[in-house]
Amino acid sequence: MRERGSGRGPRNEQTENTTWRHECRNRSTRRTKPLLQAFGILFNERDYARAQRFWSPQYIQHSDHIPPGREGLFELVRNAPATMRYENRLILANGDFLMLHGRFSGLGAGTPNWIVVDIVRLENGVLAEHWDVIQDEATRAASKSGLPMFGDKFPDE
Numbered sequence: 001m002r003e004r005g006s007g008r009g010p011r012n013e014q015t016e017n018t019t020w021r022h023e024c025r026n027r028s029t030r031r032t033k034p035l036l037q038a039f040g041i042l043f044n045e046r047d048y049a050r051a052q053r054f055w056s057p058q059y060i061q062h063s064d065h066i067p068p069g070r071e072g073l074f075e076l077v078r079n080a081p082a083t084m085r086y087e088n089r090l091i092l093a094n095g096d097f098l099m100l101h102g103r104f105s106g107l108g109a110g111t112p113n114w115i116v117v118d119i120v121r122l123e124n125g126v127l128a129e130h131w132d133v134i135q136d137e138a139t140r141a142a143s144k145s146g147l148p149m150f151g152d153k154f155p156d157e
Contacts, residue, residue: 043086060129113137
C-alpha cells in the first residue's frame with residue numbers, strides 16, 4: 001500500500017532509523033578509528049615514526065603543559081615514564097572537531113592518573129589542533145559523589 005501522494009511505499013520508521021544510525025556510525029568511525037590509532041601509537045606504543053603520519057607538521061598546541069607543535073608533543077611523550085598508558089572511554093564528534101574522554105595512567109610514583117578531555121581539530125584527515133582539560137583521578141575516599149571519574153572502578157580498586 002502506498003502513502004497517498006508520496007509516490008513511494010509505506011514508511012518504515014524502524015528501517016529509516018536503523019539506516020540513519022548506521023550512516024552516522026560509519027561517518028564517525030572514519031574519523032574516530034584513525035584518531036584512536038594515533039593516540040595508541042604515540043602514547044602506548046611510542047612509535048614516533050608511525051605517529052608522524054597522524055599529526056600535521058603545522059600542528060597547533062593550546063595546552064599549557066605541552067611545548068608547541070608536533071615535536072613538542074612527541075618530546076613530552078619521550079620524557080614521560082615508560083609506564084604511561086592511554087585508555088579511551090568516549091569520543092564525541094562535531095564536524096572536524098572531536099572530544100576524547102580518556103585516562104592517562106602510569107605517570108610515575110605518587111602521581112595520580114589523569115582524566116582528560118582532549119579536544120582535537122582534524123584537517124585533511126590529520127590532527128591539526130589540540131586543547132585539553134585535565135583532572136587528577138579521584139580515589140573512592142576523595143570522591144564526594146561516590147562515583148568513579150572513569151569507567152566503573154576507582155583507581156585504587
